[in-house]
Amino acid sequence: MQIQKYFAPGRVNLIGEHLDYNGGLVLPAALTLGVELALLPRNDGKIQLSSPTHSHTLEIDVSDDIAFQTENDWCNYPLGIIAQMKKEGYAVPSCNLIYNSNLPEGSGLSSSAAVEIVTAFALLSQTTSRIDLVWLANFCKQVENEFIGVQCGIMDQYAVALGRQSHALLIDCAALKHDYIPFETGDYVLLIMNTNKPRSLVLSKYNERKAECEEALRVIQTTTSDIKNLCEVVPHAIQQITDEIIYKRARHVVTENLRVKEVIKTLQVNDLSTFGRLMNASHQSLAADYEVSGMELDTMVHAAQQVKGCLGARMTGAGFGGCAIALVHTTKMEELVNKVGEVYIKHTGLMASFYQTEIGDGVSALL
Ligand code: GLA
Numbered sequence: 001m002q003i004q005k006y007f008a009p010g011r012v013n014l015i016g017e018h019l020d021y022n023g024g025l026v027l028p029a030a031l032t033l034g035v036e037l038a039l040l041p042r043n044d045g046k047i048q049l050s051s052p053t054h055s056h057t058l059e060i061d062v063s064d065d066i067a068f069q070t071e072n073d074w075c076n077y078p079l080g081i082i083a084q085m086k087k088e089g090y091a092v093p094s095c096n097l098i099y100n101s102n103l104p105e106g107s108g109l110s111s112s113a114a115v116e117i118v119t120a121f122a123l124l125s126q127t128t129s130r131i132d133l134v135w136l137a138n139f140c141k142q143v144e145n146e147f148i149g150v151q152c153g154i155m156d157q158y159a160v161a162l163g164r165q166s167h168a169l170l171i172d173c174a175a176l177k178h179d180y181i182p183f184e185t186g187d188y189v190l191l192i193m194n195t196n197k198p199r200s201l202v203l204s205k206y207n208e209r210k211a212e213c214e215e216a217l218r219v220i221q222t223t224t225s226d227i228k229n230l231c232e233v234v235p236h237a238i239q240q241i242t243d244e245i246i247y248k249r250a251r252h253v254v255t256e257n258l259r260v261k262e263v264i265k266t267l268q269v270n271d272l273s274t275f276g277r278l279m280n281a282s283h284q285s286l287a288a289d290y291e292v293s294g295m296e297l298d299t300m301v302h303a304a305q306q307v308k309g310c311l312g313a314r315m316t317g318a319g320f321g322g323c324a325i326a327l328v329h330t331t332k333m334e335e336l337v338n339k340v341g342e343v344y345i346k347h348t349g350l351m352a353s354f355y356q357t358e359i360g361d362g363v364s365a366l367l
Pocket of ligand 1: 013016017018019020021152153154155156317318319
């Protein structure tokens with residue numbers, strides 16, 4: 001029987017952090033790093049999940065009832081997809097699914113969304129000739145929300161499904177519409193800097209931030225009932241929020257949404273310096289108002305910002321560890337890597353990793 005291969009990328013977010021679940025604008029880009037899936041059909045009603053980079057493998061019967069179990073480890077992501085397909089009445093084919101990833105896991109580059117999207121795409125491709133990718137992103141987000149239990153927004157799954165080479169993906173998360181913005185950095189490099197910090201708090205803190213935004217929206221709606229999302233709120237309207245913490249969360253959301261709009265203008269005229277300044281402002285807002293950065297990310301970002309030739313740096317993704325990005329002149333990249341690596345290990349005892357970003361395409365079948 002014939003093996004079929006599929007690929008789904010990871011993603012970075014250029015700007016627009018924690019806005020997707022607030023109905024805002026986000027600007028991610030898909031990476032060339034990602035997850036490759038080999039699908040080998042079988043005809044005994046079983047599905048086997050395995051990966052050469054993980055010791056945990058699993059075999060189930062297509063007819064089994066599937067529930068999330070911590071001990072199933074990474075297999076929970078494909079299992080969630082299979083469970084959701086069955087729930088929605090899609091035929092799930094018997095097969096071996098073999099995952100190969102070159103994406104650092106648990107570092108905020110959306111390895112879980114890549115596994116979800118590539119699994120759903122591969123399984124659905126067995127019976128469907130055309131898969132609507134926005135629908136696919138929503139389908140996988142639902143798995144993350146309901147099966148995995150993370151109340152994430154749509155950004156990661158959307159970027160992994162619909163990214164495009166050399167382009168940033170502007171997503172309007174309220175309208176679920178997107179646009180491609182050419183992203184050419186010329187003499188500059190977009191560098192990914194990994195804190196390699198184990199991310200223990202991310203799940204509970206993420207859901208907490210989402211709840212705080214819902215509270216901010218509830219307060220605003222007491223005076224302006226037709227507002228549906230926090231990102232629609234004009235900056236001065238958040239003054240009515242009396243709780244200091246909730247106010248700060250809302251301030252991040254409304255100012256970050258304005259920064260995304262500014263970035264779009266700067267990219268249209270290739271003004272990378274202003275883009276860099278907006279990256280710095282975004283990080284500052286995420287650290288001080290949204291409080292999702294932390295010592296490791298701050299140390300890394302501030303060290304990068306000190307390097308001459310670095311136009312800007314910020315954390316990317318959910319935060320609490322994970323990765324940051326820096327926009328740096330090609331001739332200064334090595335200096336930045338050395339400097340940040342040195343400062344980072346001195347302050348945190350951890351080794352940083354660095355990857356040069358190459359922007360690739362969203363999910364696809366490989367020939
Ligand atoms: C995680 C979530 C996304 C988004 C980002 C923060 O990556 O999965 O939905 O909320 O955090 O921007």
